[in-house]
């Protein structure tokens with residue numbers, strides 16, 4: 001499994017600058033290793049939505065120490081392609097998840113909402 005540092009070295013090779021220029025972006029992509037230590041951590045951010053989220057967090061461009069400006073999305077695409085070989089959508093990840101009963105479980109809220117509404121109404125009038 002590639003380390004964020006190795007992704008950052010690859011960024012330097014591709015765009016120049018220094019390792020620190022793109023390190024925060026690569027660290028962000030792999031921060032999900034805190035949740036799951038194996039490759040499944042990638043389901044959280046290694047997809048099209050994750051790449052756009054990185055752009056939201058780090059801004060549309062990164063200014064390298066060389067002065068060169070590069071699109072943040074390109075760094076995200078580089079990271080995901082280096083890890084997975086292509087850029088999946090989140091839907092691609094979801095298709096690989098086995099549904100479990102707890103995922104679709106829902107409690108009936110109508111009765112609780114009705115009773116809460118009734119008590120607040122009576123409190124207002126009382």
Ligand SMILES: [Zn+2]
Nearest residue numbers: 029030079083
């Ligand atoms: Zn990664």
